[in-house]
Amino acid sequence: MSTIDYRRHYAGLPTIEVRELPDDSWLSDSATVAWRISATPWSRPPKPIGQVLDAFFERADTSLVTAIVIGPWGDPSESSKGVIERLSGEAERLPALRSLCLGDIDREESEISWIQQSDITPLLQAFPQLERLDVRGGTGLALTPVRHESLRVLRIETGGLHGAVTRAVAAGDLAALEDLELWFGVEDYGGSTTVSDLEPILRGDRLPALRHLGLQNAEFQDDIAAAVATAPIVARLETLALSMGGLTDAGAEALLTGQPLTHLRQLDLHHHDLSDAMMRRLTEALAGVEVDLSEHGAPYVAVEE
Structure with a gap:
């Protein structure tokens, strides 16, 4: 297991889970929290990671977001590639992003060797101001x-x-x-x-x-x-x-x-x-x-x- 509890705090900020927010909520002071974005097949009702990302970009003032924690992105057999492509493609909407965790997935959700990572290079290329990158899982990592x-x-x-x-x-x-x-x-x-x-x-x-x-x-x-x-x-x-x-x-x-x-x-x-x-x-x-x-x-x- 990780030696850091990303679910409660990350980069000195309290963590807020996007998919647990009421559908009509909107947090304007988006720099005061680390946004945790996750999707699991066991959530009720299940929400695909793309839908949770949509909610984040719609309901957060992304120009102020400094920290993001990515949890499970669906079934453990799915690759992180889609999440990386989405974040990298939306980099212009995240100019203040300084801290990013990719793969905050605990043992109850997936063994660390089951986490399917991918090439993380695009994240470093898309976010030249990024100051912190935490990655969990080595399978497929490049x-x-x-x-x-x-x-x-x-x-x-x-x-x-x-x-x-x-x-x-x-x-x-x-x-x-x-x-x-x-x-x-x-x-x-x-x-x-x-x-x-x-x-x-x-x-x-x-x-x-x-x-x-x-x-x-x-x-x-x-x-x-x-x-x-x-x-x-x-x-x-x-x-x-x-x-x-x-x-x-x-x-x-x-x-x-x-x-x-x-x-x-x-x-x-x-x-x-x-x-x-x-x-x-x-x-x-x-x-x-x-x-x-x-x-x-x-x-x-x-x-x-």
């Missing part, structure tokens, strides 16, 4: 390297992240990006990212503003830790997350014997398989760092199917 001068937060949550997507992120020109979080998942659900795919990210040449890096939920979490231990970008980070992947003592040893991490404010290692002795070593060596060692005894990735 991305072409882009230059984007405004994006500050990029989070991709998957149970299996294809290496081509990781390489596209790494090859992008994202000069303003401050927060990058990638969930890699497992090979059985499409995960094909390798440590070598992460090399440009770990060098940091294209990410001069990065302050938070999350390389998480990986079968190869120890290998990531070993690469991070000597990565040039780490010296510029304020927070680092290597959580959700069952980190073992081998990976933690690499962190302790690598470059100093004492400059970090936070080191997130939750959902790990570290020994008691190694946890003590970490907390002693990083006494001034907030180290999250919760969910002890978890040898596998946290999110896969």
Whole structure:
């Protein structure tokens, strides 16, 4: 599951569900909420995602909308392509949009591996002022390297992240990006990212503003830790997350014997398989760092199917 509750708040705003509004309602102060747009086959009466999008564009002052959360877009087997095309095609009506979540779908509605994503490149091309993009689901997900001068937060949550997507992120020109979080998942659900795919990210040449890096939920979490231990970008980070992947003592040893991490404010290692002795070593060596060692005894990735 996601570590963020997009249904209640998003981008610092309370979330309002479009399909739950009375049919005759109209919210003029549209900048005060994050608009959640969703359609499920189980809603009564069911409303296709196109109809819900129509209601949003008719009843919101879209010139003021700053945040949108896209939930289920119908049957879990349907692709997000139609939603992406609609939003991209309506970009001129959304000049203030700064934050967008695509795929706020919880386990009760669909396992993360069942979410059918598509090419998210058009969103970044259509919204050059977008500052935050959150994507959930890796099946069918695609991305072409882009230059984007405004994006500050990029989070991709998957149970299996294809290496081509990781390489596209790494090859992008994202000069303003401050927060990058990638969930890699497992090979059985499409995960094909390798440590070598992460090399440009770990060098940091294209990410001069990065302050938070999350390389998480990986079968190869120890290998990531070993690469991070000597990565040039780490010296510029304020927070680092290597959580959700069952980190073992081998990976933690690499962190302790690598470059100093004492400059970090936070080191997130939750959902790990570290020994008691190694946890003590970490907390002693990083006494001034907030180290999250919760969910002890978890040898596998946290999110896969």
